[in-house]
Amino acid sequence: MSVTAAKGFTAAGIAAGIKDSGNPDLALVVNNGPRLAAAGVFTSNRVKAAPVLWSEQVxxxxxxxxVVLNSGxxxxxxxxxxxxxxxxxxxKAAEVLEGHSAGEIAIASxxxxGITLPMDKLLPGIEKAAGELSxxxxxKAAIAIKTTDTVHKTAVAGGDGWTVGGMAKGAGMLAPGLATMLVVLTTDADVDADVLDTALRDATRQTFDRVDSDGCMSTNDTVLLLAxxxxxxxxxxxxxxxxxxxVCDDLARQLIGDAEGASKDIRIEVVNAATEDDAVEVGRSIARNNLLKCAIHGEDPNWGRVLSAIGTTRAAFEPDELNVAINGIWVCRNGSVGDDRDLVDMRYREVRITADLAAGSESAVIWANDLTADYVHENSAYSS
Amino acid sequence: MSVTAAKGFTAAGIAAGIKDSGNPDLALVVNNGPRLAAAGVFTSNRVKAAPVLWSEQVxxxxxxxxVVLNSGxxxxxxxxxxxxxxxxxxxKAAEVLEGHSAGEIAIASxxxxGITLPMDKLLPGIEKAAGELSxxxxxKAAIAIKTTDTVHKTAVAGGDGWTVGGMAKGAGMLAPGLATMLVVLTTDADVDADVLDTALRDATRQTFDRVDSDGCMSTNDTVLLLAxxxxxxxxxxxxxxxxxxxVCDDLARQLIGDAEGASKDIRIEVVNAATEDDAVEVGRSIARNNLLKCAIHGEDPNWGRVLSAIGTTRAAFEPDELNVAINGIWVCRNGSVGDDRDLVDMRYREVRITADLAAGSESAVIWANDLTADYVHENSAYSS
Incomplete structure (x- = not known):
């Protein structure tokens, strides 16, 4: 599975000593060809980490x-x-790997x-990882890129004779424009860089870009696709x-399922929007509403907070035509009280919110998490 | 103080039985003239409560x-x-108050x-309140409009022979475009409705509109100014x-100080911005960053999260020219590590963040709160 599911790739994951804990913290993924095509999508945050600036050029x-990836x-x-x-x-990676050029090696961290990397540990780590490529x-590579992730994340798909595989890291700071999220996808399909770029942008737009765990966009988000x-x-x-x-959809869903301190995964589907952009804007507004996120945590089908979030958008709708269902019960009809909210069963981790804008025929799905005391605890203690 | 500090006004606050608790829940403010000039600013949420739709017309x-105001x-x-x-x-208010017309009576709730008001309690309450006008x-009026507020909020200012006084309600859902916030201001100054409107819009733009407790904009925000x-x-x-x-600034500061479940009041000052709009956009982005709000709660001077929030805006700046101070210590200089973060003393309730965009000479101040487990608890239990 993971980045070595596709033929032509080797990988390794090791503990270089970047993390004080001694846990694995360095991953290496190598494309052994014959082709070296690649595409990438990076954070839209204007404050970009050094590895993002480097890899964008590559x-x-x-x-x-x-690709050299490090956690820690x-x-x-x-x-x-x-x-x-x-x-x-x-x-260093170019030197250790025979026949490679530094200008073709991507970096992700x-x-x-706000702290510099311990290069005295990282550089020897690359040599060690190169020795364990397999x-x-x-x-092992997927495990080495974990930070607060509780599980490592891999996925695979493909067709007749070819495969797409991948790994992801991320458990928080997830928001449109990507996240504190590193993803490496590999394929043994024989396709060029332009095809990779088009397919990757199309996929991320509808998957990772529609994951909004906590509205916070990171400085390091990187998604690479190598063929x-x-x-x-x-x-x-x-x-x-x-x-x-x-593969992107699978990994994105795993990111939401492992979000820091979350107790619910919220699937927000906006339907009957005038445009897809309207549907996405409304979905994001709902996804980022802290009061609603708290209510979902409390298993309270608080549709008033959904309407309040919709009302802050520029999307086409009439307030008295809005309908909202929570887990299939239409608790709000025509902008007012609908079916009995006591019918809504919210015991399970997945909560489905459907917002019907009654303004067209476009739709979009955004994934979010609830807001919990555990989220506050994790993020008031973890300095990142 | 409050709405009866200015001459020409009477008010009352009573328990009409709208709240199950039996606490005061109905306020009445009457302008006895000789002038009846007024202005109002309302929520920019497109899902507006019925009393907002009514009062906008008035x-x-x-x-x-x-003005008839109810909590509950x-x-x-x-x-x-x-x-x-x-x-x-x-x-009902027009009938009870002699010589009044319904078309000149504002309502705020x-x-x-998502639940209709108990009119069988509210209407008799208006009669009772009218009998207690003073x-x-x-x-008493300021007390009757409290919901989750822990204290009632009043303020007063003025000049030679004239006064502006006011009351406010609000403890959460505070965000630009106003909040779950009801404010009534009164003045005995002899000014017309156009002057009131200009002065009120100017004041709210720089006070209530720059309070962002939790990024959630309500359906009911109302600020009225009566002369x-x-x-x-x-x-x-x-x-x-x-x-x-x-008076608006004083009340806005009281709203932040009483925000639901907050342990810190965060004063975000954006300086050296190219435009005031840039300064406000950056301030709001910082104010709404959940990861930063958690860090502040944990007394962690996490400037990386400030930079990450700035990076999501369209404001003019260069990432390697940004400077950030927390409580006066410049922990980030030129987009990188600055002075020792251990020098930052965050024990007190007020935390000051200064973001220097190094792009001009404009500035703005936004007030926010931290994100706490208490906020989650209050808002996962309270169905609103």
Missing amino acids: VKGGRISA GANACTGPKGFQDAHATAE TGLI EHGGE SGASQVTPGYDEFAAAVRT | VKGGRISA GANACTGPKGFQDAHATAE TGLI EHGGE SGASQVTPGYDEFAAAVRT
């Missing part, structure tokens, strides 16, 4: 031969030294913001894009 | 002779019946959303506007 060439430090807000460190990391190393061409199969675009989207 | 005429029910998302109830409330009734002309003094505009702003 991806522009359409080729990535290897985000290398964000670290000034010129941070960028030098990202560069030195790529140089996650962890505390076609079965995907799981080795090792299957020698070139699938049709639609089939390939669907597989990429399936 | 204010258009530039005259308000009385927001009369929001209540359909045509809700609007009929608001209308009936005004009719706060409490649970020039000293301002405090009786009873002082027979017409102050200069600047002096009058300054007094209105002083």
Whole structure:
């Protein structure tokens, strides 16, 4: 599974000593070809970590031969030294891996913001990881990128003779424009960088970009898609894009399920919107409403807070035509009291909110989490 | 103090039985003239409560002779019946108060959303309140509009021979575009409705609109300013506007200080912005960042989360020129590590964040609260 499910890739995950805990903190993913096509999507936060600035440049060439990922430090807000460190990391990987060029090696980091990485541990770690590269190393790589994640996250999909696999890290700061989220996807399909780019942007727009755990957009979000061409199969675009989207969707759902301190996963479906943009705007507004997130935590089907959130958007709707269902019960009809709220069963982790704008035929799904005392505790103690 | 500090006004606050607890829940404020000038500012939420829809119409005429306010029910998302109830409330007040017209009586409600008001209790309550109207009734009126407020909120300012006084209710759902916030201001200055409107909009823009306790905008926010002309003094505009702003600022600060479940009041000052709009946008983004709000609760001077919030805005800035101070210590300089974060003393309730955009000379102050387990508890149990 993970990034070594597709042929042509090797990976490793090791403990380099970046984390004081001694847990795995360095992952290496290598594309052994024959093709080295790649695409990437990065945080839209204007305060970007050094590895993001580095990898954005690498991806522009359409080729990535290897990815070095570390947990235990985000290398964000670290000034010129941070960028030098990202560069030195790529140089070291190029040196250790035969026949690689630093300009084709992507870097991704996650962890505390505002502290520089311990390069005296990271650089030897790359050498150690290179020595452990394996076609079965995907799981270990996925484990090495965890921070507050309780589980490592992998997914796989594919077609006749070809595969798309991936790993993700993320458990908080999840918001549109991506998240404190590192994702590496690999495929052995024989496709070029342009196809990868189109398929990846299409998939992230409808998956990772619609995950909004806590409204906080990070400085480090990175999603990379690497193709080795090792299957020698070139699938049709639609089939390939669907597989990429399936893997992204699966990983995005796992991120929400592992969000820091959450007790509920909230699936917000906005239907009958005039445009898809309207549906997304309304979904995000609902997803970010702290009062509603608290109510869901308390298993209170508080549709008034849903309406209040819808009312802050610019979407097309009439207040007295809005309908809201919670777990299938239409508790709000025509902007007013609907079916008996006592019929709503909210005991399970997944809560479904349906907001009917009665303004068209477009729809979108946004995933969010509830707001809990555990979230407050985790994030008032963890300095990131 | 409160709404009866200015000459020409009487008020009352009584228990009408709208609240099951038996606490005061109905307030009446009457302008006895000679002038009946008025202005109002309402929630920008597109889902507006019935009393907001009613009072917006009343204010258009530039005259308000009385205001009926109730706690214990927001009369929001209540359909045509809700609007009929608001209308009936005004009719009843006009009938009870001699020489008044329903079209000049404003209504304001706060409490649970999605349930209709108990008119069999509210209407007799208006009669009872009218019987208790007094020039000293301002405090009782301020007490009767409380919901989860722990204290009632009043303020006063003025000039030579004239006064501006006011009361406010609000303890959560506070966000730009106003809040679950009812405010009635009165003045005995002899000024017309246009002056009141200009002064009120100017004041709310820089006070209530810059209070962002939890990012949630309500359906019921109402700020009214009534002038009786009873002082027979017409102050200069600047002096009058300054007094209105002083009272609004005082009340806004009290709202933040009493926000549900908060343990810190956060004063966010954005300086050296290219425009005032940039400063406000950045301030709001910082104010709404849940991860930062948790960090402040944990007394963690986590400037990385401030930078991350700034990075999501469209404001003019360069990431490597940003500076951030927390309680006077410049923990971030030039987008990277600054002075020692251990120097930051965060023991006190008020926390000051200064964000220097290094892009101009404009500034703005936004007030927010921290995010606490108590906030989660209060809002997962309280169905509103």
